[in-house]
Amino acid sequence: MTIQEARANIEEFLRYLVAADVLSSEGAGRASHALASTTHPLDTVLTELGLLREDELASHLTVFLKLPGPGDFADLDQALINSAGLQFCEDNAIIPLALEPDTLLLATCDPFSGGVIDALAFHFDRTPTLRIATRSQITGQFKMLQLPAEAGGDDRIGEFDGEATAHDIDRLRDIAREAPVVRLVTRVINEAVERGATDIHVEPQEDNVRIRIRFDGMLTPVETAPRSLHAGIVTRIKIMAQLNIAERRIPQDGRMRVVVRGQNIDLRVSVVPSVHGEAIVLRILDRSRVKLELAALGFDQQARDRLSAWSHAANGILLITGPTGSGKTTTLYSLLKERNSTDTKIFTVEDPIEYRLAGVTQLQVEPAIDLDFATALRSVLRQDPDVILVGEIRDRETAEIAIRAALTGHLVLSTLHTNSAAGAFTRLTDIGIDSYLLGATIRGVIGQRLLRRTCPQCKGRSAKPAASPAQAACPSCRNTGYSGRVVAYEMLPVTEKTAALINSGAREEDIHAAARQEGMLSLLDHARGLVRDGVTTEAEVRRVIELGEA
Ligand SMILES: [Zn+2]
Numbered sequence: 001m002t003i004q005e006a007r008a009n010i011e012e013f014l015r016y017l018v019a020a021d022v023l024s025s026e027g028a029g030r031a032s033h034a035l036a037s038t039t040h041p042l043d044t045v046l047t048e049l050g051l052l053r054e055d056e057l058a059s060h061l062t063v064f065l066k067l068p069g070p071g072d073f074a075d076l077d078q079a080l081i082n083s084a085g086l087q088f089c090e091d092n093a094i095i096p097l098a099l100e101p102d103t104l105l106l107a108t109c110d111p112f113s114g115g116v117i118d119a120l121a122f123h124f125d126r127t128p129t130l131r132i133a134t135r136s137q138i139t140g141q142f143k144m145l146q147l148p149a150e151a152g153g154d155d156r157i158g159e160f161d162g163e164a165t166a167h168d169i170d171r172l173r174d175i176a177r178e179a180p181v182v183r184l185v186t187r188v189i190n191e192a193v194e195r196g197a198t199d200i201h202v203e204p205q206e207d208n209v210r211i212r213i214r215f216d217g218m219l220t221p222v223e224t225a226p227r228s229l230h231a232g233i234v235t236r237i238k239i240m241a242q243l244n245i246a247e248r249r250i251p252q253d254g255r256m257r258v259v260v261r262g263q264n265i266d267l268r269v270s271v272v273p274s275v276h277g278e279a280i281v282l283r284i285l286d287r288s289r290v291k292l293e294l295a296a297l298g299f300d301q302q303a304r305d306r307l308s309a310w311s312h313a314a315n316g317i318l319l320i321t322g323p324t325g326s327g328k329t330t331t332l333y334s335l336l337k338e339r340n341s342t343d344t345k346i347f348t349v350e351d352p353i354e355y356r357l358a359g360v361t362q363l364q365v366e367p368a369i370d371l372d373f374a375t376a377l378r379s380v381l382r383q384d385p386d387v388i389l390v391g392e393i394r395d396r397e398t399a400e401i402a403i404r405a406a407l408t409g410h411l412v413l414s415t416l417h418t419n420s421a422a423g424a425f426t427r428l429t430d431i432g433i434d435s436y437l438l439g440a441t442i443r444g445v446i447g448q449r450l451l452r453r454t455c456p457q458c459k460g461r462s463a464k465p466a467a468s469p470a471q472a473a474c475p476s477c478r479n480t481g482y483s484g485r486v487v488a489y490e491m492l493p494v495t496e497k498t499a500a501l502i503n504s505g506a507r508e509e510d511i512h513a514a515a516r517q518e519g520m521l522s523l524l525d526h527a528r529g530l531v532r533d534g535v536t537t538e539a540e541v542r543r544v545i546e547l548g549e550a
Pocket residue numbers: 455456457458459460461462474475476477478479480481482
């Protein structure tokens with residue numbers, strides 16, 4: 001429902017109220033004027049102007065819209081509300097009541113608030129059906145969701161070890177709902193998403209809680225919260241991720257979905273106990289702002305031509321290697337996007353699903369229900385695929401299925417956690433694959449890293465300490481001297497010569513040397529070229545490649 005449609009519906013409803021003698025035309029005029037000049041919803045306007053009681057309004061809305069009445073809220077589905085975002089629901093006085101196969105049942109006091117209803121319909125991918133309730137009924141339900149507070153304001157939970165009692169859990173829930181905690185968590189998540197961060201770190205320290213975000217690969221402090229908020233912050237995040245708030249001694253993993261500026265954002269949550277209490281890392285899985293284009297990532301024309309040939313092959317395996325955070329997944333998806341068309345059936349098996357691609361069937365690995373990479377891959381192979389993306393090859397079973405798929409006429413794209421392209425072959429033999437299978441199936445390996453780009457505005461000059469504050473500010477790079485990242489890569493094609501070495505089980509160094517003899521530019525040489533071209537810096541190459549993760 002657009003704003004115009006919502007307005008038209010409200011006007012029609014006001015005329016109905018006048019016709020039914022519930023409202024005078026003068027009252028309808030005042031309501032209409034107030035609605036046009038403020039952002040208050042219909043029910044607030046009518047009750048605040050003293051034109052109608054909210055229970056009267058609810059029953060007239062029910063008749064006008066031919067909807068079922070309030071009924072009771074016997075079993076609120078807390079998980080459903082958490083999924084929609086408790087704060088979002090509370091702020092908009094709307095409750096998702098039930099998720100049916102095709103429909104989503106919502107309780108609302110403002111059926112004309114199209115945007116909110118549409119957002120929830122979109123979030124759950126269902127057609128909305130409405131049940132009218134009064135605002136008091138709805139806010140009453142949200143109050144019920146928070147358990148009654150204990151007396152005694154200073155009776156807070158700082159640290160407590162051991163088994164949590166029901167009483168402790170109630171107190172945890174309470175402090176997780178306090179305004180400063182809710183605001184802090186919301187503010188940090190919003191800021192991180194808006195700045196394009198990949199991770200949020202909540203780190204309890206002796207006297208405070210440090211919150212840092214990672215973007216462009218670097219951690220930056222964004223907040224320091226008082227130690228007293230720690231339990232509240234942790235519990236708030238756990239509730240959002242549907243984790244066990246009573247458990248504080250073992251690590252927990254979960255997921256949550258939040259709405260930032262009307263966009264659904266998925267987050268993966270990891271909670272780990274530390275000396276100073278539980279530490280949390282939130283991985284932001286929204287990558288809608290990342291361009292899945294090989295050129296934008298930094299692959300030059302020659303590299304793109306080769307990648308295009310590889311990704312259009314009918315069968316075989318393409319591997320992308322690098323440590324965590326080297327941009328492997330982004331390259332993987334960009335390759336897949338090149339290949340995606342209406343005549344190609346593409347499946348992905350991932351953990352987690354980081355990008356959603358139209359026209360591609362994506363499977364999330366769920367070890368908790370025994371759906372691991374190998375099991376998921378086996379079922380995908382029964383679905384007549386042309387191309388299969390496997391998020392990562394971590395074990396022998398997955399590697400074996402990938403090789404079998406490549407040998408039976410499928411193209412498999414995947415990643416491996418190795419330092420060099422040549423390392424892919426030795427890693428696969430290390431996990432138990434016969435080397436002679438590799439030369440025949442693997443078409444090529446890309447080894448890559450991400451380097452921060454020199455800021456184009458200040459050419460990196462802001463990174464140096466400024467002589468005076470006036471010289472300092474470069475809004476484009478926030479005085480880091482860098483803005484965005486570029487990929488440094490090496491591309492190892494499996495040729496007759498390298499295949500012979502690979503099949504004989506040669507060492508990583510020998511495969512690398514042979515590939516270089518055949519013209520491969522090494523990762524380090526490519527990176528040095530980027531320094532010469534002023535795209536990145538010597539310091540960055542040292543940090544990421546020479547001193548990078550071993
Ligand atoms: Zn700059």
